Amino acid sequence: MESALFWRSFCHPFVLAALVTVANVAKPVTVDDTAYVLFARHIATAPADPYGFSLFWWNQPDPAMEVLCPPVVPYWLAIGVKLFGEHIGLLKLWLFPFLLLLSWTLRLLLIRFARGTENFALPLLMLSAAVLPAVNLMLDVPAVALALASVELFIRAATLQSWWRAVLAGVVAGLAMQTKYSAFVAPAVIVWFGLVHRQFGLAALAASVCAVVFVGWELWLVQKYGRSHFMFHARSSGNGEGLWETLETKFDLIAPLTAYLGCLAASAGLLAASVLRVSRQWVAGIAVAWCAGFVLVATLPRRWTVIDNGFSVATGFWQVSGAVWLAAVAACACILLLRIRKGLSPRLSRSSLFLVGWFVIEVVAALGLTPFPAARRVIGVSLVMGILAARTAALIIRAHPERRPPRWVLAIGAGAGVLVAAFDTLDAFPEKVCAQGATHYTRNRRDGETVWFVGHWGFQFYCEREGMKPLIAKQTVARAGDFVVLPLYPEGDYFPRPYAGFDVSHPSEWVADALGDVECDDWLSAKTVPTFYGGVEPVTGRDSPRLRVRVYRLKSDWVMP
Secondary structure (H helix, E strand, C coil): CHHHHHHHHHCCHHHHHHHHHHHHHCCCCCCCHHHHHHHHHHHHHCCCCCCCCEEEECCEEEEHHHCCCCCHHHHHHHHHHHHHCCCHHHHHHCCHHHHHHHHHHHHHHHHHHHCCCHHHHHHHHHCCCCCCCCCCCCCHHHHHHHHHHHHHHHHHHHHHCCHHHHHHHHHHHHHHHCCCHHHHHHHHHHHHHHHHCCCHHHHHHHHHHHHHHHHHHHHHHHHHHCCCHHHHHHHHHHCCCCHHHHHHHHHHHHHHHHHHHHHHCHHHHHHHHHHCCCCHHHHHHHHHHHHHHHHHHHHCCHHHCEEECCEEHHHHHHHHHHHHHHHHHHHHHHHHHEECECECEECCCHHHHHHHHHHHHHHHHHHHCCCCCCHHHHHHHHHHHHHHHHHHHHHHHHHCHHHCCCHHHHHHHHHHHHHHHHHHHHHHHHHHHHHHHHHHHHCCCCCCCCEEECCCHHHHHHHHHCCCEECCCCCCCECCCCEEEEECCCCCCCCCCCCCCCCCCCCCCCCEEEEEEEEECCCCCCECCCHHHCCCCCCECCCCCCEEEEEEEECCCECCC
């Protein structure tokens, strides 16, 4: 009795959202967090001028309008900055409402489409690798939360024939789109529900309100700055490619996005596989093989896994895993749509048709709206895969109670999320450690002497917090007596950390004295930075320290060539 009460309490949306929030607090600033903190800092002082400043991003100061950052999360973070300052831990706690919205909406959707599975599927999804490691201070999880909420609101509006709920759904969908442009999926799903359930008027109303919210903000930006943030980035992402070049580019995204699903969709894939008419021994074997592969990827040096031309066994493992999870969910979709026992015939269920269509929309959007592969691109796909698998489980359990998913599915799915979050938290520390460690060599500098740094992402944030200034190749003139902190990139790493945006050259011994190196390393091979945030695989091994920087003191003026 007590254990059942504890489990129901643990599965409460508030508790799960709190767990994800607290786990996120432990992680330092990483990757794109820095840009969103800079936007929030500016908006806190000039809320009516969100893009009226320049920020150092990539390799030189850029107009804020040219750094991709829709307004919702920066404004929310700016309120946090006004309330309690630029304290990263408190700003991450400030994101709790988005996580509560995500958790609560997922529960409502599970109750609606897969009643009876919510106490199993909700923790499976909230603690999965699609959510737990992906929050940070970034836009993706808040955007998914708002998009899912808009869909649930519209379904409720259509069920109750409520026009004001449809309006509210449109407003929330518009906010989702202005949180991250990948949330364009929200109005598409709303319209799809309207088509399937013949709620054309309410769907048109919600989509129209969504368009008004989205376009209204962009028109205000045009009036204020002379250009639209969305249109600028939509044009710049096209690169002038023709139709066939664009299709070829999108085709090239299939393999890496499948690899990311191999990690983020493990929870949904295992749930889907466990309810199919497949031997439990086979499903358990797949789970054991996946766990073994994950352990090997996390512990083996990368050089041991490379086969040819840079392709590694780790990359293949993630791609095969993603294909297996997609196949399992596709099989669930077939079960929902087709009767197979006495020949193929359709099942007349609008809810099932809607869910399968939603899954297809998410997959198409992930390919169509993705400029480069990253784990965040498939968060929505992974969660909808989980809802679809849960619906299949609910229908099968009603007819065959003995085919209830085993509890080890939850243990493995949530365990994978916890491990990826732990790896990502560990791998976010090197930038902070090296930036702070470099001050050991620069703390006795005299007045007028500057400490310059080269690097991006979290390294930029912590270097600037220590009073350092960004050095720009071919532009910055560092004076004699100044200090320069430069990363030591591993040989052959074509996407190193902290990424600089230009070729980093070190001063010669005639120009500067090398004062020492700062290194961050540990025994674990697994790394997620930057691979989880952009690349071809979510987790991979490494052959070098996590991060090394060298501190120089200049003997003469120097410009990095």
